[in-house]
Amino acid sequence: MATETGSKVEAYARALVLIVQTEGHADEVEDELFRFARAVEGNDDLRMALSDQSLPAERRMAIVEDILGAKALYTSTAIASFLVGAGRGRELPAIITRFVEMIAETREHVVAEVRSAISLDDQQRERLAVALSTATGKQVEVRVVIDESVMGGILATIGETVIDGTIRHRLEKFKELL
C-alpha cells in the first residue's frame, strides 16, 4: 500500500514537472505550490476538508480556488485544484514536495525547506542558499515557509539534515536543561 502510494506520488510529481516545464514560470509555481502544501500540512481542518471524499469534487476544488485564486498564478491554482479534484488531497503535500525535489534535481540542486517567522527578501534567500550550500556541500534551493511557531530565527531541513537556529529550539534546549 505504501509502495503503491509512493508510486502514485512519484507519477503525479513527474506529471507536474512536465506541466510546469511546459507552462513556464516554474520557480514561481514551484514556490507557490510548496507554500500551499506546507499550509495544508500544518492545518488539520484544511487537510481533512481537502481529503474528504464525501464532499463533491467541485466543493473541494472551490476551497482551493478560494485560498489560492487571487494570490497565486493560474497554473499553481489549476494544479492544486486538479490534485484535490482527483481525490489526492491527502497525498497533496507529498506530491508537491516530491515535485519540488524533481524540479531541483533537474537543475542538479537539492531543496531546503526553510521555516521562518518572517518572510525573507531575495537577497536573504540567496545568501541563505549559499550558506546552506557551503554547509552541505550541495547546490541548495531555498523554499521558505512562514511559520510563526519558530518565534524567531530559521529552521532549515535538507533531506535528512536539519539545521535549527530558531528561538523555539533554544527555548526547548533550555527546558531540557531545567
Added chain:
Amino acid sequence: MRVRTWLAGAGVVAVVLFGVAAPAFAQEDEEAPEPVTTSEEPESTSAEGEHEFSSKEAEHCAELLEEGGKIDDCQQSPNPIVPAVNEMIWGTLAFLVLLIPMWKWGVPAVKNMMALREERIRTDLERAEEARTEGEAALEQYRAQIGDARSEAGRIIDEGRQSADEVRRELIARAEADAAEIRERAAQDVTLATERAMAELRSRVGELSIELAEKIVERNLDRDTQMALVESYINQVGAR
C-alpha cells in the same frame, strides 16, 4: 463306657434289693425260739420220765434252774450290738455279692471316670496354663506395643514439634523477608514518587519558565530583532 456304668449300677441295685431281702427272708423261715416258760409246771416228759424240751434253750434253762439258778438267767436277751451269726453270714455274703461287681465293674468305671475327670481337669488346667501363658504373652506383647506406641507417639510429637519449629522459623523468616521487601519497595516507591514529583516539578517549572520566556521573547522580538536573528543564522551557517 457309659453303658457299662449303667449296667454296673443296675447290678448294684439288684443285689441290694434281692441280696438284702434274702437274710430277712431267711430269718423269717428260721424258727423263732420258744419263749422260756416260767410256769411251775414241769416240762412234758417222755414216757421214760425224762423231760423233752422243745429247744436247746429250754433245756439249757432247765439245767440252769436245776443247778440253782434263777429264772432271770434263762431270759437273757440277745446282745443288741453284736448281730446274729446268720445276719453276719448273710451280710458278709451280700457284701461280697456287692463287692465283686463293684470291684469288677464299678471300680474300673469309677477309675475310668476319675481318670477321665482327671484328664479333663488336667487338660483344663493345661489349657488354662496355656491361656494364662498366652495371656501373659499377649499382655507382654500389648505392653511392648503400648511401649512402642508411646515411643512412636513421642517420636511423632517430637517430629511435629520440630516441624512446627521449622515452620515457625520459616514463617518468621518469610515474614521478615516480606517485611524487608515491603519496606524496600516502599522506600523505592517513595524514592520514585519523589523523583517523579521532582521531575514533574522541574518539568512544570521548565514549562512555566518557557512560557514566561516565550512571552518575554515575543514581546521583545520586533522586526529588527527578527532580521538580526536571520542574519545571525545565515552568517553562522555560512561560517561552517
